[in-house]
Amino acid sequence: MRVLLRVLAPLLGIALAALGVLVVLEVVAAWVQPGRARGLLVPWPDWRRTLETVTWAQPPVAGIAIGVAVAGLLLMLVGLLARRPEIPLTGPAPGITVTTSPRVLARFVGRRVRGTDDIAGASVTASRRRVTVTAQAWNDAGPELRDTVRARVDELLDDLPLRTKPRVIVTVQERRGPR
C-alpha cells in the first residue's frame, strides 16, 4: 500500500493541477471572448448540450456515480492502510527510538521454535499484538510439546526489549511419516 501511495500521490497531484489549469483557461477564455462558439482546449459547449438533455435518472449517470464512489473508497483505503507495520522496542536512552518489522520478529521466533527438540518445522506470523506459531511435530512427540514451544517463545520475547509483549498462540500439528 505504501508503494501504491508513493506512485499515486504525484500522479493525483499532477491530475489535480491539470484540472485546475483547464478550469482557469476555459473560464478566462469565455470571459474575455463571450461570443466564442468553441472551447479553448475542451469542447465544453458540446458537453453542455449533452448535460442539458441527459437527466439524473438516465442509466449512465448512476453507473458513473457508483464508479466514482468506488474509486473514492479505494483511494481512502489506500490512504488508511499505507501505514508502516512496525514493532516498537524500548530504546536504551530517551532520544533513541528502536523499531523492527513484524517479519524480523517472526524470523527470530521461527528460529527459536525450530531449534526445539521434536519440532520438524514451523510457520510464524507476528504483529505488534500477536505472535502465531504453527509448529509441526514428529508423530512420536509428547502432548507437553505445545507448552514447551510456548515457554521457549515466551523466553525469547522476554529477552527482546519489546515495548508491548505480544500474545503468543501456539498450534502443534502432528506430522506423519518417519523422522
Next chain:
Amino acid sequence: MTTPTTPTTPTTDGTGREAGSKALGRQARAALARSTAGDRWLAILLGLVLFAAGALVALLSYGVFGTGRASRPLLDPMIVDALRAAPDLFRGIAVAVGVLLVIVGLAWAAHSVRPEARPDLVLRSDPDTAIVVSSNAAAEALSGQATAIPGVLRARARMVGADDAPAVRVTLWLADDADVREVLARLDDEVLATARTSLGIGRLPVAVRLELDHSPTAPRVS
C-alpha cells in the same frame, strides 16, 4: 548565598529537561522513516470527496431525493439562470477554485517526488567560519563503528531531518543469535556517545531499525 528563586530552579530545570527529552523522542520517532502523513491525508480527503459526490449522485439518480428531481437534466436551467444572474462572481469563484487546485496539486506532486533531505552537521557557525561535517562523512563514521558491535553484521546510517535539527537513522542487520539488548546498549554507550563527544553535539535524535541478515541457510540434510 541563597536567593528567593533557588527553590524553584530545580523544578523549572526539570520540566525544561523533560520537555526537551520529549521533543528529542519525537524527533527520534520522526527519523524512523520518511513520513507519508501528508500524502495519506490528501489521499483520504480526495477519496472522501469522490466517495461522497459519487454516493450522493447515485442516490439522486435512483430517485431517493424524489422522482421529480431525478427527472431534471444534469445541467438544470434553474442553476444556469442563477449563474447568469451574477456571471462575474461565479467566474471569479471558478478561477479561484482552479488556481487553488493548481497550487494544491503542484505542491502535493512536488512534495511527494522530492528526495528526502540529508542535512550536514553544523558544529559551529560563526559569521566568518563554519565547521560542518558532511552528512555522508557522519553517516559513514557511525555505520562503520556500529558494524564493530558484536552481533551486528551490517550497519547503515543516514542523516535525516531538517537542516537545523538533524537526526540519524541507523539500520542494523543483526546476526540470528544476537543479543538485542546488548547490541542496543553498546550502540548507545560506544557509538553514539563517541559521536556526540567527538562532534561536540549535545542532542542527536537517533532512530534505529533492526533487521535480520540473510545468513547462509543451514544445510537441510546433514
